[in-house]
Amino acid sequence: MDADVRQGKPLAARASEPARELRSLGRGWGKLSIRTRLILVATVPQLVYTNVMTWLGNQTLQHALDRMDARLVTFPPLRAALHEIYSEGRLLLYVAVSVAMGLVSALGASVMANQLRKKLDHLREAAGRIARGNLDEPVSVRGRGEIGQIGEALDDVREKLRSRIDLEVASTQLQQDLTLARAVESMFLPRNSEAEWGDAALAAFHRAAPRCSGDLWHHRRDENGVTWVMLGDVAGTGPGPAMIAGAIVTAYRIRVERGELKDPVGLLAGLRETVRATAKDQHPAACSLLSLAEDGALTWWSAGMSALLVRRNDGSITELSSTSHALGAEELSVTEQHLTLAQGELALAFSSGVLELLRAPETQLRELLARTKRASVIATRDALVSAIEHELSQNQREDVTLVLLGRSEKPL
């Protein structure tokens, strides 16, 4: 990091020659440990001081003697006395005293370095504790000095984090809750995502959003050989819409068992009752019904689902679109559209979560479907899924549901 910064500023690095020398000296100093630095700082000036002063003292004495000599004041007993005073033994004593004082200073510096080290260690441990999420223990370093202020800043961080709830634990609990919710969400949906009946085949793909959302689908083959697919999408994300989706699927199943598929619009009206009775108009649920008879007659009832794509054998795509309102709106509005599927052709119903994943929602899905040519229902689904797989693993926010219903090539 530091190296990068230096490379980023080449001009500053090309300082003038003496300045660079000074800096390299400074850098050498910066490499020393704090203890060494303190000891040097405490003792070196002292030694310099004592030595300079001693030298100056001797100089002064010598000077005085010279001046006396110059005035011819020579007096042997005085010289002897001076000699005794400035004997080598006494100088040695002087040196010993200065060394002892140097040692005392070094000791002082060492104690200070220890204190500094201790504080820094405390700060380091505190930073580590906070990073690990242990927020109970206060940072024990405080005060007005730089180190104390770092300690107080760390304690501030700790307090701020602590004032939120114990995130890690709570988040794990929520995640577990959501995992269970996703499992329950999928319980409401068909367990088999592929089915074949000789003349018709169905393949579906459903993936619940990481935080749940409200897609639902169901399929059924009735006694007249008509294949029914219901696909719905409750607005919003999270377990709330998933709950409503579960309620709709349950109501749908009960109504289908009662034989209400004879009147699909009436069935959708019944589902609307379920939505209105619970979610009022706060979570509208788009819902569509698709039926495919043995002769290839395809009917699409839509309440709020925007489109149905049909792949033709000539490679073109027919799009049925609807501007009806979702269940839960003030009025029930259902559109009913008819088509005939030839053998090998198929219809694709999808939830809005698919479009969220595409860059050009209007055209991309059509192109993807057109590219599958005359592949079987299952192969088509696999091709579509692999085309959106990457986006799905990265950016999925809503449930994604694809249901493909097609007429098989005539089996002999």
Next chain:
Amino acid sequence: MKRAQIVDRMGTRTRMLLLVFGSLLFVVASVGMYVVYEADHNAQIFDARLAQYPEARAIYLLAQNETQDGSAKMGITSAVLMLLTLATGLYASRGIVRRLRELRAAAQRIALGDLESPVPMEAHTELDHLAFALDHMRHDLRKVVALSVQHAEIERDLAVASTVQAMFLPSDQTISSRHVTLSGFCRPATKCGGDFWWQKTLEDGTTLVIVGDVTGHGTGPAMITASVASALHTLVDGCASVVLPTLLMELNRSLEATCAGQFFMTLCALAIDPKGMQLRCYQAGAPPLLTMDPDGKVDVIAASGTRLGESVPSFGEHVLPLHSRTRLLCFTDGITERTLPGGNTFGLRRLRRAFAAGRSESLAQAADALRSAVCGDLESAPLEDDVTFVMVELDDRAA
């Protein structure tokens, strides 16, 4: 582990200058004392050696005069040296102080919530261990913050889910129909729960009350209660009369089809027929039903039965005669298994007593009192399990 408080009173620069200057002052003082001692000592030597030469003192004074000049020089040099020492101290402390201030700025940035700017690194000294720790902390805090954002999103979703679940429960706590008053209470342990209750008065005057509890609590079971509520709504809607065992069998089928044996639901279903003065009670693995006659005598009606969601269901059935002003209490095991502050569970006996205590009050007041007896005074006290009960009273008019 209790740590002693460490107080860092002064700046590091001040501290280092004090160290440098203090040790120098120490030297100067020592030298000064030494000089004083020396002067005394020297005078003694002179006295001993030069006593017999009276003129020597004059020469000594002369010699001392000669050193005056030098002493002045020494004083100036001493002052200069001390200033130099101060400068050295400043220079020496510069690096450490600069690093410490950088780190202080970094720590304060982090405290203000800026987790993007990196902590400056210069891998040389002990200070950089701290810099490394700070930067590490910054990195981890970013994860924590990301987590908390995600957490907030989930919380928001759960708040919506909680609202949605509330929509599946009857919207009024106290409901009066033709002959029956009932008061229900449902509080999930977390935002959503697996408890639910439902009531409906049919055209034939029969009031149906169902209190259910899906295994577990949280969002998953809440979805199942939504499904059961929806099934009830769909099955009963528009029916003039309902045969309760058939309805329960339908519910069981729906639940089994959905959950495939992974979730079950205990359930207590009541059909109160005011005209026939008859109560039919069906239980599926649920806690017993409490009844209280107008005199305050509480009976416990327990019936066996399997939970809903089993492949071969069976329901315990009781048919009881009813009198006016009879009260019924249906509840989930979240009440009896609730742990009280002392460590005991709330238990059936305590519940019976609490139920009987409210006999002279109105139904709504009695339900309120029971709620605070179970959940405590603190509305926000956390529950281990969802708590639900429904209290029913037959009107005088029913007689």
